[in-house]
Amino acid sequence: MKVNLRVWRQKDPVDKGRMVDYTVEDASEDMSFLELIDVLNEKLILSGEEPVAFDHDCREGICGMCSMVIDGQPHGPERSTTTCQLHMRKFNDGDTITVEPFRAGAFPVIKDLVVDRGAFDKIIQAGGYISANTGSAPEAHSTPVPKAAAERSFSAAACIGCGACVAACPNGSASLFLGAKLTHLGEMPQGQPERWERVVNMVETHDDAGFGGCTNTGACATACPKEIPLDVISQLNHDYLKATVGGRKK
Amino acid sequence: MHWTASPLSSALGAVATQVSTGGSAKASATPARPKRPLIPAVLLKFVMALSGFVLVAYLVVHMIGNLQIFWGPTAINGYAEWLRTLLEPVLGWEGFVWVVRIALLASVIGHIWAATLLALRAKRARPVKYAAGNKVKGSYTTRTMRWGGVIVLLFVIYHILDLTVGVANPVGAHLKPYENITAGFAPDRWYVTLFYVIALLAIWFHLRHGLWSAIQTLGWNSNRREKTLKAIATVFSTVLIVGFLIVPISATFGWI
Ligand code: HEM
Ligand code: SF4
Numbered sequence: 488m489k490v491n492l493r494v495w496r497q498k499d500p501v502d503k504g505r506m507v508d509y510t511v512e513d514a515s516e517d518m519s520f521l522e523l524i525d526v527l528n529e530k531l532i533l534s535g536e537e538p539v540a541f542d543h544d545c546r547e548g549i550c551g552m553c554s555m556v557i558d559g560q561p562h563g564p565e566r567s568t569t570t571c572q573l574h575m576r577k578f579n580d581g582d583t584i585t586v587e588p589f590r591a592g593a594f595p596v597i598k599d600l601v602v603d604r605g606a607f608d609k610i611i612q613a614g615g616y617i618s619a620n621t622g623s624a625p626e627a628h629s630t631p632v633p634k635a636a637a638e639r640s641f642s643a644a645a646c647i648g649c650g651a652c653v654a655a656c657p658n659g660s661a662s663l664f665l666g667a668k669l670t671h672l673g674e675m676p677q678g679q680p681e682r683w684e685r686v687v688n689m690v691e692t693h694d695d696a697g698f699g700g701c702t703n704t705g706a707c708a709t710a711c712p713k714e715i716p717l718d719v720i721s722q723l724n725h726d727y728l729k730a731t732v733g734g735r736k737k
Numbered sequence: 738m739h740w741t742a743s744p745l746s747s748a749l750g751a752v753a754t755q756v757s758t759g760g761s762a763k764a765s766a767t768p769a770r771p772k773r774p775l776i777p778a779v780l781l782k783f784v785m786a787l788s789g790f791v792l793v794a795y796l797v798v799h800m801i802g803n804l805q806i807f808w809g810p811t812a813i814n815g816y817a818e819w820l821r822t823l824l825e826p827v828l829g830w831e832g833f834v835w836v837v838r839i840a841l842l843a844s845v846i847g848h849i850w851a852a853t854l855l856a857l858r859a860k861r862a863r864p865v866k867y868a869a870g871n872k873v874k875g876s877y878t879t880r881t882m883r884w885g886g887v888i889v890l891l892f893v894i895y896h897i898l899d900l901t902v903g904v905a906n907p908v909g910a911h912l913k914p915y916e917n918i919t920a921g922f923a924p925d926r927w928y929v930t931l932f933y934v935i936a937l938l939a940i941w942f943h944l945r946h947g948l949w950s951a952i953q954t955l956g957w958n959s960n961r962r963e964k965t966l967k968a969i970a971t972v973f974s975t976v977l978i979v980g981f982l983i984v985p986i987s988a989t990f991g992w993i
């Protein structure tokens with residue numbers, strides 16, 4: 488199949504950047520979207536042009552590295568799918584596809600489609616962990632976890648930190664990501680000791696990075712490749728209000 | 738902690754030149770980050786939720802009060818008078834009404850102030866727009882909260898000039914809501930009624946999302962409850978708006 492691509496090209500962080508049109512004649516329906524860009528890049532290299540820089544790692548939908556906004560949708564038109572798992576059969580022969588980087592002030596473009604998602608690492612550093620003494624592992628049954636809590640924690644833990652929620656949010660907010668991390672740890676007994684500081688520190692770091700405020704539009708949950716549900720943001724609000732307005736510290 | 742998305746070791750493109758996405762590239766490359774906002778976004782939303790609830794509570798009482806017009810001039814004019822006698826020994830004539838007005842004004846200011854800050858922050862959070870447009874849109878309701886809110890505000894200003902101050906009303910008599918309403922929505926002033934209908938529909942949209950959103954902001958939403966909460970918000974807004982609508986419509990069609 489043949490596809491026309493309009494790709495964002497930007498030399499470096501200070502370059503203004505522009506959309507550039509390319510055509511890939513020999514795409515196959517079975518290619519992933521990243522493989523399509525690989526094919527384009529091979530062509531570009533052969534013709535002595537600079538290949539399109541893009542992020543990727545596992546190419547199996549688990550690492551959260553691939554990004555790209557495809558036709559205005561982070562990770563493209565298929566729901567619950569990362570860009571690396573999006574296949575060309577989702578498109579039609581002759582389609583023109585627009586490919587842009589994730590757009591957020593807190594995710595500055597480094598080059599072409601690669602953005603710096605270090606702001607997420609900072610949020611994690613601010614509280615996305617538990618402090619525990621290492622050593623021999625405790626007996627697994629010594630800390631019972633209610634089934635509902637375990638399941639909710641587990642589904643929140645599915646977040647791969649890709650940043651599609653930010654890219655989709657009309658407010659450029661990372662609340663779904665924040666909520667996922669807080670719910671993941673907050674539903675577990677191990678997450679309790681640091682629960683109230685965690686939420687305050689992570690929200691502060693989120694705001695510091697220049698992410699916007701949530702207005703509950705739900706765009707994040709629609710774009711999320713891991714189907715993180717919107718109620719993790721309710722959890723985030725709940726814990727934050729309890730820790731600040733409610734004065735809960737321990 | 739299990740944390741895999743760190744871009745420290747990102748490989749760029751299949752054959753692209755290696756560009757480090759780690760700290761060093763960032764320090765030199767990143768334009769100055771915005772300063773910490775004075776008020777966290779979550780607290781701004783808290784202000785919006787609380788002030789919104791005050792306004793909705795007022796609307797419920799207001800809507801029920803309006804319905805007294807169907808019991809004739811004595812009922813509704815007497816009700817307007819009675820409102821001003823509430824807590825009279827303490828607050829004096831009309832004192833209660835002024836307490837409510839001040840609470841409403843404070844809520845409106847708080848609501849709009851927080852909304853404005855959030856809108857400005859949203860603008861800063863996405864300095865470069867998508868060339869293909871953002872195609873992951875929320876529902877129509879969520880997308881019209883900001884401009885819809887402005888329309889509601891303009892309506893409220895007109896409405897106060899119409900039925901409270903009276904300058905925009907053909908009768909505009911103090912403490913005579915029956916006369917003001919029937920004259921204001923008289924059949925030959927159908928365009929005023931039409932404007933009220935449009936404004937009320939805007940409020941309906943605003944409330945449908947707003948009510949549920951406030952619950953989410955206060956942290957009371959959950960996956961299990963979400964559908965029910967949204968349904969309640971829709972039914973509640975519909976009953977409220979229909980309750981408002983029947984008064985001007987009945988006046989225009991001569992049913993009062
Ligand atoms: C279409 C149906 C409506 C009718 C017939 C109506 C009628 C009235 C009347 C007669 C008054 C004057 C009350 C008095 O002076 O004692 C009034 C005041 C007011 N109404 Fe409405 N109203 C309607 C809808 C609304 C809506 C939808 C809102 C809000 C979004 C609203 C907000 C207000 C406010 C803020 C005041 C001023 C209260 C004060 O300071 O005295 N009204 N309305
Ligand atoms: S919540 Fe979903 S969209 Fe956001 S970072 Fe996690 S996996 Fe990606």
Ligand code: FES
Nearest residue numbers: 546550551553571
């Ligand atoms: S490359 Fe790992 S999720 Fe797409």
